[in-house]
Amino acid sequence: MVSLDNFQYSTGDEVNPSKEVRRLNQLQVFNFNNAQVRTIEKEGQPWFVLKDVADVLEIGHVPALRQRLSDDVVSNYPIHDSLGRQQETTIINEDGLYDVILESRKPEARAFRKWITSEVLPTIRKTGSYTADKPKSQAELLLMYAQGFVEMEQRVERMESTVTAIQETFTKRDEDWRNQLNGMINGAAYRAGMSYRDLRNESYRLLEERGHCDLNARLRNLKTRLQDSGATKTQIDGANKMDVIESDPKLKEIYTNIVKELAIGSLSGR
Known part of the structure; x- marks a missing residue:
């Protein structure tokens, strides 16, 4: 050798x-x-x-x-x-x-x-x-x-x-976009008699179906990349599916439409 x-x-x-x-x-x-x-x-x-x-x-x-x-x-x-x-x-x-x-x-x-x-x-x-x-x-x-x-x-x-x-996602989060969607999900869940968590999970399921993606796998990959880059434990633990969605313009657009549809659907069902 x-x-x-x-x-x-x-x-x-x-x-x-x-x-x-x-x-x-x-x-x-x-x-x-x-x-x-x-x-x-x-x-x-x-x-x-x-x-x-x-x-x-x-x-x-x-x-x-x-x-x-x-x-x-x-x-x-x-x-x-x-x-x-x-x-x-x-x-x-x-x-x-x-x-x-x-x-x-x-x-x-x-x-x-x-x-x-x-x-x-x-x-x-x-x-x-x-x-x-x-x-x-x-x-x-x-x-x-x-x-x-x-x-x-x-x-x-x-x-x-x-x-x-990827790290810039944490420092430049579109808080207005997130707050808008959170508000629509909260309202839709209330009108439909559902919990916020259940409707949020349903929105993720629809996104995976339409966007042909695996959010859990993407989140694991995101956390691994953050760990390899020397990110803090707080940053790694705080990473979530919304970070994954926002980092991909295509998924962000699809998800926005899904939440809007859920909000409109809850209104028509009243």
Whole structure:
């Protein structure tokens, strides 16, 4: 094993069982804590088998997980199983991988993400694939590590920009909009003989139905991003579904219309 600080490059002479890498036909397979994750290079970019990533992160019901991901991060790919049969398998690109990691509540999710970003992806980008061949020189290895580190920093900067936009939701909340909707829900609930909580939950249900979204999943993702960005515990604990809705202009518009409809419906039902 050739080692340089925290970077390890397999020479094929020995294998770390938690990070084993091997080839299987067109697939490149590695193990993270004894869990198999198959990867594919497609158009020069790494893709990951969704089921394998979900298994590592203990996320159940893969079809539902697939529905929560946007189409631009998901694809299908023909893979041969152990019996030689070709089957269409759902794969996700790098952005999709981060989306799935953010959905996991498993403590190891952070370690998995760090390993992917600091070791696996830099190796794929610089060599085009996982390899068991030893670099020709230590200088080559240094160059690979430096280039990977630069790309990693650039990705972190992009992620920090996203997080900054999320945090601004807390400092620039549209209180007028929220107060207006809260007033309409309060009035509608009173006229309909319902509790405020029940009508609020019904409005969220309608939003998920019309907006094709999972508010609970988005809220978990929001809290994870806030935690990763160093937000205070008060900010993280205070994040709610209204923050999720307001941060997405499309959801905000749909939700506003839903609340108006509920308010009008309560008037007509008097």
